Amino acid sequence: MANIKDIAAHAGVSIATVSRALRKPDLVKDKTAAKIAAAISELGYKPNMVAASLRRQKADAVIVAVPDIHNPFTSLFVQGVENVAREHGVKVLLAITEGRQDLLDLHYEMVAGKQADGMIVLDVNLPTAIRTQGEDGRTLPIVLVCEYAEASQQPRVRVDDLQAAIAAANHIASLGHRDIACIAGPERQRMSHDRQRGFRLGLRRAGIELHEALVERGDYSIRSGFEATRRLLEQGRPFTALLCENDEMAIGAIRALALDGLSVPGDVSVIGIDNLRFAEFCNPSLTTIALSTDILGEEAMRLMLDYDIDPEIGRREVIVPHELIVRDSTAAPRGQA
Amino acid sequence: MANIKDIAAHAGVSIATVSRALRKPDLVKDKTAAKIAAAISELGYKPNMVAASLRRQKADAVIVAVPDIHNPFTSLFVQGVENVAREHGVKVLLAITEGRQDLLDLHYEMVAGKQADGMIVLDVNLPTAIRTQGEDGRTLPIVLVCEYAEASQQPRVRVDDLQAAIAAANHIASLGHRDIACIAGPERQRMSHDRQRGFRLGLRRAGIELHEALVERGDYSIRSGFEATRRLLEQGRPFTALLCENDEMAIGAIRALALDGLSVPGDVSVIGIDNLRFAEFCNPSLTTIALSTDILGEEAMRLMLDYDIDPEIGRREVIVPHELIVRDSTAAPRGQA
DNA sequence: TTGTAGGCGTTATCAC
DNA sequence: GTGATAACGCCTACAA
Secondary structure, three states: OOOHHHHHHHHOOOHHHHHHHHHOHHHOOHHHHHHHHHHHHHHOOOOOHHHHHHHHOOOOEEEEEEOOOOOHHHHHHHHHHHHHHHHOOOEEEEEEOOOOHHHHHHHHHHHHOOOOOEEEEOOOOOOHHHHHHHHHOOOOOEEEEOOOOOOOOOOEEEEOHHHHHHHHHHHHHHOOOOOEEEEEOOOOOHHHHHHHHHHHHHHHHOOOOOOHHHEEEOOOOHHHHHHHHHHHHHHOOOOOEEEEOOHHHHHHHHHHHHHOOOOOOOOOEEEEEEOOHHHHHOOOOOEEEEEOHHHHHHHHHHHHHHHHHOOOOOEEEEOOOEEEEOOOOOOOOOOOO | OOOHHHHHHHHOOOHHHHHHHHHOHHHOOHHHHHHHHHHHHHHOOOOOHHHHHHHHOOOOEEEEEEOOOOOHHHHHHHHHHHHHHHHOOOEEEEEEOOOOHHHHHHHHHHHHOOOOOEEEEOOOOOOHHHHHHHHHOOOOOEEEEOOOOOOOOOOEEEEOHHHHHHHHHHHHHHOOOOOEEEEEOOOOOHHHHHHHHHHHHHHHHOOOOOOHHHEEEOOOOHHHHHHHHHHHHHHOOOOOEEEEOOHHHHHHHHHHHHHOOOOOOOOOEEEEEEOOHHHHHOOOOOEEEEEOHHHHHHHHHHHHHHHHHOOOOOEEEEOOOEEEEOOOOOOOOOOOO
């Protein structure tokens, strides 16, 4: 493959000039630039970015590590990251970790090894190297999203899950429900902690207490929502509304209720959080809270870029707008209206 | 940041020995290796992979370009790619193109610029450079998936959509349906072409012809399935079964039928292809054809790896197993049983 | 088993 | 405006 030297020879100039012609075109005479351009297209030259990267100590790429591309967050979030990255000529590479530590570490190597300038971690794990390394002061360009808000010294962003959950609880309370069940997420996760707290806070403001017996946990998957609902139904303790920490579990819940012969929202109202694409097309369509996670992605990327300027950059609490989207899965409890 | 030279100095050996200790540990004496290991951990050394990459002309990374991470194919496919990649120490980076040519080309640059060893393209577009460059014989390590099966000289894999569609049609025909509607995908796409042909072939074997008036097109999104079904219903021409080219459109169809007061499968049976995670939890749950697209991903990655060995490598037609998954959305038409 | 040295393809700093 | 040339950090013959 042709390299910069070949171009220089072919155009009768020095390699320095070729390099300039490509990166700082205003520094070379038009005529020379033309000769060079001709040589380039004639030889089909493509600059070797690895060499450039080695020399400039910059890869112009960041890695976004996500556990799973089905995650409701992921898509919108990544889109936000890309919006900002594109403006700055940075490429975004998605790494799927499946929640596995080893896969996360593998991609972290790319940052340590300079193949990427930084990493945005939207995962339950943290690269192992980061924990051990924190002490010597030198933090790597890593931005954390949502999880581990307290755990580490890294720059991080997070969304206000609390407010979203409060909005969901408000909606249910204002419809007149009093006997309310809840499907929570994994115990250890920050997001679950906040959404759970939001539910309780929202209800308490309306003078309602959540019965501990009516709280079941899932792992944010459809199936876990399905099974959690089964467990709720088996208890026999009645409820007319079901607060789900995310849409996936809400979809599983609706299915479980339907199989049990219960009508939604006639017998039980169901609400989720996330506004998945599928939410609109369930039977019944799902009432939910939409979060603009793309803004979160944008902020994460900005934080990453700012890191270049000042590595002391800290954290950003991103307040993304949330919006209640009322569809067919919620209504006033039977007998009220 | 410490480099190999620092380690060499600190351990009292030459840089060659350090390099060997890392890449070919059996070539160095245990005692030296220990000294080197000590130096490495003491200085917190991380090999610069960019430099290694420049020297070895290899990045040990491939890019998988997909239009959209919601695509039903994507997740499973990527998983397949990663399975094989991991065995070979290759990192997989996902690039999201949104179906845009410029974004695809941007990531293609990484291959041209040696930041990645190759690219697997699961997209409706093709990198522009590839078309212009085909002539001079030198093809780049690019593997095409599904689309453009005829269009180019690149290595490619594709799945047998025809058989999957035939299986769907068989199921519907064997239930006794005769008045059958269909929601097709985008006209130009290879996949749609094959699935469409499969539907017709399967039906014809049962002596059934598809009415052209009962064929509507969508773009594989839920919403398009919803709208296509609306159009079918407006026509007034009766049908008792609906063949959908994918699950997303089938989910949209079910919603449209429900809103129209029709029961599934009482009035209309609905079948999809793909076996999305959501398929199991629809109301009613969706009968569908499961395709093991992960195998397709594995083959694509193998083709990529084989390319290193012999660039003349051609194409593979991957026959992935398909499986009919009968759920609640299909039944015999009213009056039969 | 270890060391020496050349080069991978750029970019950036000088000089001219 | 342009040209020499020294890095960037590593790998790998070849020599010892």
